[in-house]
Amino acid sequence: MEKSRIQIDPKILSWAITRAGKDIDAYTEKHKLVSAWLNEEKQPTFKQLEEFARKVYLPFGYLFLPTPPVEECPIPFFRNVYAETPLSLNVYDTVLMMQNRQDWLSEYLKENKFDPLPFVGAYSISSGINTVVDAIRSLLDLKESWASAYSKNQDALNALTSKTENNGIIISFNSVVGNNTTRHICVDECRGFSLVNNYAPFVFINSADSKTAQIFTLVHEIAHILIGFSAGISIYDDTAIKDENENFCDKVAAEFLVPLALFRAAWVSKKGDYEKIARQFSVSKLVIARRALECGLITKDDFFNFYNEYKTIDFSQKSKDSGGDFYRTAFKRISRTFAMHVNNAVRTNQLLYRDAYHLTGLNGNTFSVLMSK
Numbered sequence: 001m002e003k004s005r006i007q008i009d010p011k012i013l014s015w016a017i018t019r020a021g022k023d024i025d026a027y028t029e030k031h032k033l034v035s036a037w038l039n040e041e042k043q044p045t046f047k048q049l050e051e052f053a054r055k056v057y058l059p060f061g062y063l064f065l066p067t068p069p070v071e072e073c074p075i076p077f078f079r080n081v082y083a084e085t086p087l088s089l090n091v092y093d094t095v096l097m098m099q100n101r102q103d104w105l106s107e108y109l110k111e112n113k114f115d116p117l118p119f120v121g122a123y124s125i126s127s128g129i130n131t132v133v134d135a136i137r138s139l140l141d142l143k144e145s146w147a148s149a150y151s152k153n154q155d156a157l158n159a160l161t162s163k164t165e166n167n168g169i170i171i172s173f174n175s176v177v178g179n180n181t182t183r184h185i186c187v188d189e190c191r192g193f194s195l196v197n198n199y200a201p202f203v204f205i206n207s208a209d210s211k212t213a214q215i216f217t218l219v220h221e222i223a224h225i226l227i228g229f230s231a232g233i234s235i236y237d238d239t240a241i242k243d244e245n246e247n248f249c250d251k252v253a254a255e256f257l258v259p260l261a262l263f264r265a266a267w268v269s270k271k272g273d274y275e276k277i278a279r280q281f282s283v284s285k286l287v288i289a290r291r292a293l294e295c296g297l298i299t300k301d302d303f304f305n306f307y308n309e310y311k312t313i314d315f316s317q318k319s320k321d322s323g324g325d326f327y328r329t330a331f332k333r334i335s336r337t338f339a340m341h342v343n344n345a346v347r348t349n350q351l352l353y354r355d356a357y358h359l360t361g362l363n364g365n366t367f368s369v370l371m372s373k
Contacts, residue, residue: 005043008063013038013052015068020056021089057089057183074099077232078246079189090176090183091190095232097178098195098202101338101359105170105200108345116198117168121228125248132226132248133256136219139167144259147282153211156282160218165337169201169225171218173332175208178361184208193232194221201225207332212284219256223249257283258291267297274306286310327370334360343371 013034017027028035034052036042044052053060062069073087073095119139123132137143140163150156161171177183187209195202203221205214217233224231229245258281270276272292274285281288286307293303331339342359345351357363362370 003045006046006049007043008037008049009066010038010040012063012065012068016053016056016058016063019058019068019071019089022056057093057177073232075193075195075230075232076243077190077193077234078243079234088186088189090185091232093177093183094174094185094190094204095193095195098172098193098204102170102195102197102200102202104355104359105338105341106197108341108350109199111350114199117201119167120196120198120201120225123226123228125227125244127227129248129251129255132223132252135226136222136252136256140164144262147257148280150282153215153282157211157215157218160215164203164218164222165335168199168337169203169222170335170338171203171205172335172338173205173207173214175206179330179333187213187234189234191233191235192217192221194224194230196225196228196230210284212278212282212287215282216253216257216284216287219253220249223252223256254287254291257281258287260291260295263288263291264295267292267295272297327373330360330362330370331373339370346371 014024017024017034024038028038033042033044033048037044049063050060053063071092073092075095077087077091079087119135123135140160142160142163146159147156150159161173165171175185175187177185185206185208187206190204190206191209191213192203192205194204203218203225205217205221207214209217220233224245227245227248229249231243231246233246263277263281266277266280270280274288278285278288289298289303289306289310292298293300298306339360342351342356346353346356351359353367357367360367360370
């Protein structure tokens, strides 16, 4: 019996391939059947079309639209290397995934009579850097010298993450789309982003970045939540980024992590040793160099000489997801707090298992084992 074929506009197929970041000629050279579809020599079956959509990461229904939909990232993204090119599909899909989780959690918290978080959008850039820094310290119950209690950057990051999530901010650490290890999120395009919401603010941190960079990004995104401005970032450089909100959050993170008074004292006691001072504050040497420039302790020439050398040495030392315990990694990717809410919703019959699997990207026994932990 002849299988039924589906007529698909070749323009939609071409758009789907390009959307996935693939070269059409190279893709069709590898997939001869798709080449036949594009040339209208043959039509695909339903099953073949489903497989095609899966390979190019496209919602299946999009293939039947008369024209390609206009897809725009719901938040501004401040980038350097990729500033002139469209946001990659991997970053775009990750933003939408986090937004979908946020939409569900926000409604769930409202339905269960949770109060909105009072600190979300409670400040603005007119509040001043020190006011927002003090607000973050108060929120997280941290002193100026908090980082000096941790000898390892990972421990400092863990402590900061725990205190942040305890205040209702959901943090996802990941370097791939969901759990798909073939879809990497490039650090040079996305260090992190924030999605502001009065009930469930979300922060995404690229876990392929260095630990010190992740710490800086986390504080930077917390500042975004306090001023009520959702955005993504790939570069911290107020000479390249003209957005006043973005630069304000950058300065808040610098002052929170490297308080001016403590920095001046450390500069003297450690005789301007970038590495030793950076270890004290759990930040990168670049942050220390920028603080030194701001304080007039080094010249612009000194800074840019350091910066050019730092780019070739430190920027290549990004941390990578090491694998290890799958469930530990899954908790970091999903957020332990988010997983807790999903688990509670399933156990109280407020969420179907099918929907829980979709929200977490986990299925069956894997989901059950994770929730048991």
